Structure formats: C-alpha cells, structure tokens
Amino acid sequence: MANYFKMAYRNLGRHRRRTFLSALALxxxxxxxxxxxxxxxxxxxxxxxxxLRLNTGHIQVQDADYDPDKLSVAWExxxxxxxxxxAQIEALxxxxxxxxxxxxxxxxxxxxxxxxxxxxxxxxDSAANDPYRNLVAGNFITADDREGIVIGAPLAKSxxxxxxxxxxxxxxxxxGGVDQQxxxxxxxxxxxxxxxDKGIVFLPLSKxxxxxxxxxxxxxxxxxxxxxxxxxxxxxxxxxxGIKVETWTEMNELLTLVNDFSDAxxxxxxxxxxxxxxxxxxxxxxxxxxxxxREIGILSxxxxxxxxxxxxxxxEAFLLALAGVAAGSLMGWAxxxxxxxxxxxxxxxxxxxxxxxxDRIFTILPLDSALNLIVxxxxxxxxxxxxxxxxxxxxxxxxALHKAQ
Amino acid sequence: MEVAKLTGVTRVYKIGEVETRxxxxxxxxxxxxxxxxxxxxxxxxxxxxxxLIGCLDKPSAGKxxxxxxxxxxxxxxxRADLRKGTIGFVFQFFxxxxxxxxxxxxxxxxxxxxxxxxxxxxxxMDLLNAVGMTGRAHHRPDQLSGGQQQRVAVxxxxxxxxxxxxxDEPTANLDTENGEQVMExxxxxxxxxxxxxxxATHDPRVIRYASRVVTLEDGAIVKDANG
Numbered sequence: 001m002a003n004y005f006k007m008a009y010r011n012l013g014r015h016r017r018r019t020f021l022s023a024l025a026l027x028x029x030x031x032x033x034x035x036x037x038x039x040x041x042x043x044x045x046x047x048x049x050x051x052l053r054l055n056t057g058h059i060q061v062q063d064a065d066y067d068p069d070k071l072s073v074a075w076e077x078x079x080x081x082x083x084x085x086x087a088q089i090e091a092l093x094x095x096x097x098x099x100x101x102x103x104x105x106x107x108x109x110x111x112x113x114x115x116x117x118x119x120x121x122x123x124x125d126s127a128a129n130d131p132y133r134n135l136v137a138g139n140f141i142t143a144d145d146r147e148g149i150v151i152g153a154p155l156a157k158s159x160x161x162x163x164x165x166x167x168x169x170x171x172x173x174x175x176g177g178v179d180q181q182x183x184x185x186x187x188x189x190x191x192x193x194x195x196x197d198k199g200i201v202f203l204p205l206s207k208x209x210x211x212x213x214x215x216x217x218x219x220x221x222x223x224x225x226x227x228x229x230x231x232x233x234x235x236x237x238x239x240x241x242g243i244k245v246e247t248w249t250e251m252n253e254l255l256t257l258v259n260d261f262s263d264a265x266x267x268x269x270x271x272x273x274x275x276x277x278x279x280x281x282x283x284x285x286x287x288x289x290x291x292x293x294r295e296i297g298i299l300s301x302x303x304x305x306x307x308x309x310x311x312x313x314x315x316e317a318f319l320l321a322l323a324g325v326a327a328g329s330l331m332g333w334a335x336x337x338x339x340x341x342x343x344x345x346x347x348x349x350x351x352x353x354x355x356x357x358x359d360r361i362f363t364i365l366p367l368d369s370a371l372n373l374i375v376x377x378x379x380x381x382x383x384x385x386x387x388x389x390x391x392x393x394x395x396x397x398x399x400a401l402h403k404a405q
Numbered sequence: 406m407e408v409a410k411l412t413g414v415t416r417v418y419k420i421g422e423v424e425t426r427x428x429x430x431x432x433x434x435x436x437x438x439x440x441x442x443x444x445x446x447x448x449x450x451x452x453x454x455x456x457l458i459g460c461l462d463k464p465s466a467g468k469x470x471x472x473x474x475x476x477x478x479x480x481x482x483x484r485a486d487l488r489k490g491t492i493g494f495v496f497q498f499f500x501x502x503x504x505x506x507x508x509x510x511x512x513x514x515x516x517x518x519x520x521x522x523x524x525x526x527x528x529x530m531d532l533l534n535a536v537g538m539t540g541r542a543h544h545r546p547d548q549l550s551g552g553q554q555q556r557v558a559v560x561x562x563x564x565x566x567x568x569x570x571x572x573d574e575p576t577a578n579l580d581t582e583n584g585e586q587v588m589e590x591x592x593x594x595x596x597x598x599x600x601x602x603x604x605a606t607h608d609p610r611v612i613r614y615a616s617r618v619v620t621l622e623d624g625a626i627v628k629d630a631n632g
Contacts, residue, residue, distance in 0.1 A: 298494075301459070303486065308517070
C-alpha cells in the first residue's frame with residue numbers, strides 16, 4: 001500500500017502546477033461548501049430566533065376570536081385579567097417567561113413627519129422584553145411611566161428624534177375611535193432588525209390599556225419556553241373557554257417550511273459545487289491516464305492487475321483529495337469563523353413580520369455539518385476518480401504499448 | 406523442456422473494413438535455456454509473435470502454451486498473473502517507470518510477486534550488481550543514459566526469476582557500443598542463470614549472439630536454424 005502512495009505522490013509531482021490547480025479547485029469547492037452551509041445555518045437560525053424572540057414567542061394565548069392582523073383592541077377580542085393568567089402559565093415548569101401584551105395600531109408624528117406603527121403595551125420588567133433593552137440612547141420605560149415611550153432607532157432617525165424629545169402618538173381605541181397624546185422618548189432601542197425596529201413603539205402595559213380604552217385587557221399572553229420543542233406539551237396543558245393557544249410552528253408556518261426545505265436547497269447547491277469540483281478531478285486524472293498510457297502498458301506487461309492499476313490512480317486521487325479538502329476545510333472554517341464573529345451586513349431586507357431577519361447574518365458552522373461536508377467532498381472526489389482509474393485498468397497492455405510507440 | 410509452444414497461431418488485426426494478417430499459422434517451440442533471435446524485415450510479424458508468446462495479446466486462431474499451460478482462454482488478470490511470475494520483458498524503448506529510481510524499477514516485479522522487503526532488497530542489489538548498475542541504483546531514468554536504462558530494464562526483466570525473457574528490438578535505440586554491451590549482458594545472464602531469452606531484431610550485429618535464429622517473412626516462419 002505504501003508503495004502505491006509513494007508512486008502516487010511522485011506522479012502528482014510530475015506536473016506540479018496542474019496538481020496545485022486541481023487541489024486548489026477542490027479546496028475552493030470545499031471552502032465554498034462550508035461557507036454556504038455556515039451561511040445557511042446562520043441565516044436560518046437568525047431568522048428563527050429573531051422571529052420567535054421579537055414576534056411570536058414559543059406560544060401565544062389569545063382570545064378565540066382575536067385576529068392578529070387586525071390589531072383590534074375591542075374588548076370582545078381581548079383577554080381579561082391577563083396578568084393573572086400569565087402568572088399561572090409562568091408557574092409551569094417548562095415555561096421560562098409569560099407576559100401579557102396589548103397590541104394596537106397607531107400613527108407617530110414629530111414635526112411634519114408621520115409614520116404608521118404598531119403600539120405594544122408591555123410589562124416593562126418582564127424578561128421577554130430583553131431584546132428591546134439594547135438601547136442606543138436613554139432608558140427603557142418603567143411600569144408607572146405615564147408619558148414615556150420607547151421607539152426603534154430607524155424610526156427615531158426617520159423622525160429626527162432623540163431621547164428626551166417629544167412625539168405625538170395617535171391610537172385606535174377599543175371603542176372604534178382615535179385618541180392622541182404627547183409622549184417623551186425615554187429610550188431608543190435596536191434589535192438589529194431594521195424591518196422590525198422601524199415599525200413598533202413600546203408603552204407600559206397599564207398606560208397602553210388606559211390610552212386605548214382596553215382597560216385590564218391584553219391582546220395576548222406571550223410565552224417563552226425553556227425548550228421550544230416542548231411547545232406541544234405546554235399547549236396541551238393550557239386550555240380554557242374562549243381562548244386559543246398557538247405554538248411557534250403554527251404561527252410560523254412559512255418559516256418552518258423554509259427551514260425544512262433549507263436542507264434540500266443546501267443539498268442542491270452542494271451537488272452543483274461538488275459536480276464542478278469532481279469534473280476538475282476527473283479531467284486531471286484522465287489527462288494523467290492518457291499521458292501515462294505507456295507506463296500503464298509496461299506495468300500491465302510486468303504483471304500488474306487491473307485492480308492494482310485502479311489502486312494506483314485511487315491513491316493519487318486520495319492524496320489530491322487529502323490536500324484539497326484539508327486546505328479547503330481550513331479556508332472554509334476560517335471564513336466561517338471570521339464572519340461568525342463580524343457577521344455579513346445585509347441591512348434592511350424588508351422582510352415581512354412572518355419571517356424576520358437580523359440586518360447582519362452571523363455564519364454558524366456546526367462541527368457535524370463541517371465533518372459531513374469534509375467526508376462528502378472526500379468521498380465524491382474518490383468516487384469521481386474511479387472513472388479514469390477504470391479506464392486505465394481496462395487498457396490491454398499490447399494496445400497501451402502500441403499507442404505509446 | 407518446452408518453455409513456450411505455439412501451434413498454428415494466426416493473428417489478424419482488423420481496422421475498419423481492412424484485415425491485416427500479421428501471423429499466419431505459425432508453429433514454434435522454445436526450449437529451456439535457448440537464446441533465440443526472431444529476425445525478419447519490418448512487418449514480418451516479429452513483434453506480434455513476441456506479444457503472443459508474452460501473453461500480451463491473444464491469437465485469432467491456434468494455441469499458445471507457456472510452461473505447459475494453454476493461455477488463449479485466460480482472462481486479463483490470469484494472463485497478468487502468468488506474466489508476473491513466468492515472463493520478463495525488455496522493450497525497444499527504454500521502458501522504465503520515470504518516477505521510480507533504478508532500484509525501484511527493478512523492485513516492482515518483486516512487489517507484484519509479494520516478496521518481503523528483505524528478499525526484495527537482496528534480489529535487487531544482486532541484479533543491479535549483475536548488470537553493473539549498483540552505483541546508479543538511486544538514479545531516476547532521466548539521470549541514466551540509454552544503455553544504462555536498458556541494463557536496468559534487463560535487471561527488471563530478470564527480477565522475478567522468470568523462465569522466459571522476451572526482448573523486442575532491445576538495441577534498436579542504442580549506439581553500437583551500448584547495443585553490444587546489452588547483448589553481451591543478456592548472453593552472459595542466459596548462460597549463468599539458464600533463463601530463456603527470445604529477442605526480435607533485424608540488426609545483423611545482434612543476430613550473431615543468438616544460438617538459434619528464427620526467420621519470419623509475411624507472418625510465417627521461413628527458416629529456423631541454430632546459430
């Protein structure tokens with residue numbers, strides 16, 4: 001076996017530039033595979049986490065007739081005494097946090113500018129609001145604040161507002177009318193998702209209830225679990241008359257579908273890249289076979305069998321794959337690690353609230369994915385080399401020697 | 406004792422619609438220890454005959470026996486097995502593997518025959534010594550002259566101690582001095598080891614070394630005489 005590798009190593013050394021370029025193609029292919037896998041993983045995880053963290057949570061409890069698209073604060077669509085229900089839900093072992101939220105539609109005005117927004121009344125102390133506590137200016141609202149509001153950085157920028165400035169907020173009330181009030185911008189937050197931050201403002205729940213007329217009511221109870229896979233179990237434990245309980249998979253059908261299909265997309269991309277790389281390897285080894293027709297004839301003449309000729313070329317492919325895949329893995333890992341730290345900035349992608357994405361995608365390369373790709377690239381390279389190796393092994397010695405002459 | 410025997414061997418090559426009869430009903434017996442020369446003009450069938458004796462090719466008709474074994478029914482791998490232990494080759498062009506040193510080239514048949522490292526080393530050094538190439542053992546073919554390469558090729562042909570060595574125009578690409586050195590080397594090894602040599606040539610200076618001269622014309626043996 002060692003002799004096959006010795007011969008293979010020397011054969012690869014005959015045309016160093018060609019060997020280098022073939023190994024480079026394999027390295028770039030492997031690196032690209034790893035980077036794309038890391039990007040997909042980062043994108044899907046970011047999308048899932050951002051959407052769950054900011055938008056839906058793991059479970060929502062709503063009135064049976066509540067329509068989240070209408071943002072109505074009419075009492076018949078709302079939950080009564082939501083704090084009490086939230087406290088009961090939070091007492092469950094699987095639940096990390098449960099907090100009531102009131103959602104209403106409104107318009108923010110400052111100077112001559114007006115922007116339509118979603119108004120969210122939150123219990124300020126709840127850990128569910130942690131994503132909004134990343135403030136670029138000012139402070140988060142407190143429960144007893146009657147004039148304070150927190151707005152997102154892109155909204156603040158578009159309205160030319162800073163912490164401490166005043167704005168006018170108009171709200172659709174529970175009785176179907178509108179009301180308006182001056183608020184002071186207590187803080188300006190950023191979640192890293194521009195599409196979300198530019199369209200939402202936060203008030204303390206009690207203030208939002210009073211302002212909208214939805215006294216002692218909330219649109220939903222937002223629930224985060226310790227493990228989101230327990231959502232169905234927790235849902236089964238939550239029942240009551242006139243309410244509906246939805247899990248994150250039910251609320252994010254599009255996202256879960258995209259997530260499920262991402263493996264298939266990735267497999268197609270991998271197939272395309274590996275096919276290109278395999279073609280380079282086949283081409284290199286085919287050239288090598290045709291250049292060495294005479295040698296194959298000589299080796300056959302002195303008694304080398306077909307399978308030994310195959311082994312000789314497989315040894316070359318093995319060394320080529322080893323060098324290419326190793327270098328590619330290193331490049332892919334380095335790229336993924338770098339962009340996993342600094343991220344790739346895409347800015348406001350304008351995604352719908354069904355599927356939120358962070359402005360910056362951080363690549364993630366799990367070890368099992370990396371190993372999977374390394375093994376796949378390696379196996380495909382070796383498999384691709386079987387074709388030229390079989391051609392070499394099937395040469396009749398007399399024909400090989402004749403061609404050489 | 407018969408090392409090789411051909412009975413009524415015909416070889417027809419077909420290229421498109423054109424058939425070329427390279428050998429036509431040739432019968433020949435090569436006995437143990439002979440130093441036989443196949444002579445004749447270009448196209449007379451010398452190389453085809455050597456290839457059939459060497460199991461590199463199969464006859465269109467007739468039978469080829471090597472060491473008593475009929476070979477025309479053997480498959481590719483069985484023929485390779487037969488060659489590696491029974492037949493050595495010296496080719497007209499200096500047929501060494503360019504990436505291997507002289508030592509490694511001679512070692513190759515021993516590797517294919519599954520000899521141990523110690524056995525290989527002893528045998529290769531003996532053979533390189535026999536052909537006067539010990540000092541060049543670790544040189545690659547491109548660092549050797551044509552004559553030196555052909556001496557290494559002779560050593561490689563002898564490596565697995567075959568019964569029969571087939572040489573196709575072994576001196577064709579060598580100058581007179583080197584050609585004579587190679588022929589004297591083969592003649593000496595024939596005497597010392599009793600290995601049977603069959604070589605094809607049309608060089609009169611080489612024919613004089615042969616103990617038997619078989620003359621071919623138009624794919625048939627026209628003369629078979631002791632030298």
